[in-house]
Amino acid sequence: MQVNKDGNGYTFAFSIILVIVVGVILSSLSLGLKDRKDANVAVKKKMNILSALGVESTRKDGSEKYDQYIKDSYVISHTGVLQENLPEEKQAFNLDVQKQFRDKTIKVADRLYPIFEAEKDGEKLFVLPVVGKGLWGPIWGFVALADDYETIVGTSFDHKGETPGLGAEISQSFFENRYNGEKIAIDGTFTPITVVQNGTGSETQKVDGITGGTITSKGVERMVNETMEVYYKYFSKNK
Amino acid sequence: MSKTEDKVKAPSEPLFSKKNRRLITDPLSDNNPITIQVLGICSALAITVQVEQAFWMSISVIFVMVFGNLVVSLLRNLIPSRVRIIVQLVIVASLVIIVNESLQAFVPDVSEKLSVFVGLIITNCIIMGRFEAFAMANKPWPSILDAVGNAIGYAWILVLVALVREVLGSGKIWGASIFGNNLPGEESGLYAIGYMNNNMMILPPMALIVVGIIIWVQRSMNKELVEEN
Numbered sequence: 001m002q003v004n005k006d007g008n009g010y011t012f013a014f015s016i017i018l019v020i021v022v023g024v025i026l027s028s029l030s031l032g033l034k035d036r037k038d039a040n041v042a043v044k045k046k047m048n049i050l051s052a053l054g055v056e057s058t059r060k061d062g063s064e065k066y067d068q069y070i071k072d073s074y075v076i077s078h079t080g081v082l083q084e085n086l087p088e089e090k091q092a093f094n095l096d097v098q099k100q101f102r103d104k105t106i107k108v109a110d111r112l113y114p115i116f117e118a119e120k121d122g123e124k125l126f127v128l129p130v131v132g133k134g135l136w137g138p139i140w141g142f143v144a145l146a147d148d149y150e151t152i153v154g155t156s157f158d159h160k161g162e163t164p165g166l167g168a169e170i171s172q173s174f175f176e177n178r179y180n181g182e183k184i185a186i187d188g189t190f191t192p193i194t195v196v197q198n199g200t201g202s203e204t205q206k207v208d209g210i211t212g213g214t215i216t217s218k219g220v221e222r223m224v225n226e227t228m229e230v231y232y233k234y235f236s237k238n239k
Numbered sequence: 240m241s242k243t244e245d246k247v248k249a250p251s252e253p254l255f256s257k258k259n260r261r262l263i264t265d266p267l268s269d270n271n272p273i274t275i276q277v278l279g280i281c282s283a284l285a286i287t288v289q290v291e292q293a294f295w296m297s298i299s300v301i302f303v304m305v306f307g308n309l310v311v312s313l314l315r316n317l318i319p320s321r322v323r324i325i326v327q328l329v330i331v332a333s334l335v336i337i338v339n340e341s342l343q344a345f346v347p348d349v350s351e352k353l354s355v356f357v358g359l360i361i362t363n364c365i366i367m368g369r370f371e372a373f374a375m376a377n378k379p380w381p382s383i384l385d386a387v388g389n390a391i392g393y394a395w396i397l398v399l400v401a402l403v404r405e406v407l408g409s410g411k412i413w414g415a416s417i418f419g420n421n422l423p424g425e426e427s428g429l430y431a432i433g434y435m436n437n438n439m440m441i442l443p444p445m446a447l448i449v450v451g452i453i454i455w456v457q458r459s460m461n462k463e464l465v466e467e468n
Contacts, residue, residue: 011319018326022333029340036344044347059348161355 045093049127051156052142053118070127072117078109080233092116098140101131113230123147128231132223135215136161139170139223143179149235150185157220167216178207184228188236192229195221254380262384266392268461272365273396274454275464279365283397284446286356290413293401295349296356297394299342301387303334303360304369308386311374318375327370328361335360365393400449408440 003010043059046066050057057065073092075083088094092114100111116127124147131140141157155176162168169175178201182193186205193205195217201208209217253259272278282300286292310330311318318326339357342350350357360366369389374382405411410418410429419428421436439445458464 005317005319006321011322014317014319014326015322018329022329026333026336029337033340033344037340037347040343040347 042093048156048158049116049118049142052127052144052154053120053125054144054154055120069118069120070116071119074115074117076113076115076231076234078111078113078230080230080237082234082238083112086112097129097131098138102138113227113234115231115234118144125153126231126235128227130223130227132219132226134159134162134170134219135167135213136163139216139219141176141223143224143228145184145231145235149232149239150183152179152182152184155179155224159216162216163213166210167213169210169213170216170220175210179224182207185232185236190229190232190236192225193221259381259384262381263388263391266385266388267395268392268457269464271392271396271457272368272389273393273450274457276365276368278368279363279393280447280450282356282359282363283400283450284443285359286353287397287401287404287446287449288408288441289352289405289411290398290401291349292352293397295342295346295353296360297390297397299335299338299353299357300360300363300366300393301390302338303331304366304386304390305383307331307334307366308369308374308382309379311370312377312379312382315375315377323375324367324371327367331366331370332361365389396450396453399453400446403449404440404445407437408445410436 040059043062047057047059047062050062050065050069053069055065055069075086075090075092075095077083083090090112093116095112095114097112097114100106114129118125118127126145126147126149128143128145129140130143131138133139137160139157139159139162141155143152144154145151146153157170157176159168159171162170179193182205183191184193185191191205193207195207195209197209197211197214197217199208200206207221209221266272269275273280273283282296286296307327307330311327314326335357338360339350342353342357369386373385377385402412405413406417410416410421416428418434419430420426421430
């Protein structure tokens with residue numbers, strides 16, 4: 001039988017078959033590799049938490065070091081109340097704070113906030129995830145707090161697609177280190193830390209922003225302040 | 240545009256006949272996709288800051304090209320001509336997703352570094368160009384050879400540009416310092432006697448200048464390549 005390859009029927013049939021075949025191949029591949037990809041993402045998260053603590057780790061020893069440094073983890077609510085009996089996917093490590101931040105159906109008041117309690121060189125530290133918006137997309141990171149519950153001892157920031165060389169510099173250590181030593185509270189009251197663009201970052205409660213990356217820098221400011229305010233509610237009650 | 244577009248026929252020629260060998264060797268120099276046809280420049284510009292990235296990008300492109308050309312060639316008599324560009328696009332997009340998923344699963348660090356550029360392989364003009372110009376009109380074996388030739392022709396230029404940029408821009412090869420330590424205060428090796436990395440090499444425009452120099456060297460070595468006008 002001669003098939004008319006220029007006919008509409010043939011074109012449609014070919015396209016449909018092609019799409020089904022390609023769909024099956026790609027979805028089975030994606031499912032087959034899911035475990036490996038998830039494991040990679042989890043290790044990366046552990047490495048980021050460790051990096052806020054100032055601990056260098058690699059993909060190989062990331063999990064091991066995480067177990068060594070992180071002693072406890074728990075989740076608090078937006079009002080600063082410790083949450084118990086949470087389902088598996090809302091446990092501190094499994095909780096996807098970025099997804100929660102993006103999800104418009106979850107009210108701000110219903111957001112959950114994980115806390116990772118770490119011990120480094122005999123000192124107790126708290127690692128707190130932060131999420132926010134940069135210029136082009138999401139930014140996120142971790143802030144490590146000393147056990148006076150107010151001094152920042154380390155941060156690690158990352159971003160999805162900030163401008164390379166400008167906003168993207170927030171993930172460089174020179175910027176992350178600028179937060180070190182800043183306090184989120186003075187005399188027991190939460191006090192925001194401003195990111196400034198006029199070079200006065202050495203003053204208290206001020207951090208120098210990135211030249212040419214003003215909107216991203218301001219995004220970091222909002223992200224850190226909004227999240228730290230929530231955490232401080234919990235810490236001020238549980239000192 | 241090129242000699243390789245001529246239809247390759249002859250039913251029972253040896254696997255590596257002279258004609259078939261030319262399919263591989265031509266794109267390496269005299270008909271190089273980057274320096275002669277000046278295609279795929281965007282990725283040459285974007286990911287040649289470090290040799291490692293350029294290497295993985297090259298491997299990905301070789302994979303996509305070889306399998307893409309093979310699949311297109313096998314389906315060449317079945318693909319309806321009115322939707323052939325879309326079909327080619329579906330094939331290259333699927334292969335790129337396969338590459339991306341595999342990178343995420345097996346070499347996550349590389350996947351992070353290449354980030355969006357893997358996805359941009361889909362728009363690499365060399366690939367669509369070979370599908371349309373060669374694989375649609377030729378048998379599978381010559382198509383594979385053509386893909387290998389063109390992909391390696393792309394790859395070696397990419398790695399060469401990356402090598403120049405990484406050595407001069409960061410003083411490293413594959414992430415390892417070759418001129419000593421350049422941290423302020425603890426300089427050693429060449430840096431101790433005042434050598435400095437050329438930061439301009441890291442910026443994208445320098446990729447074009449390096450490619451330009453390669454094109455110049457190539458054309459002054461082989462005068463036949465110089466355009467008449």
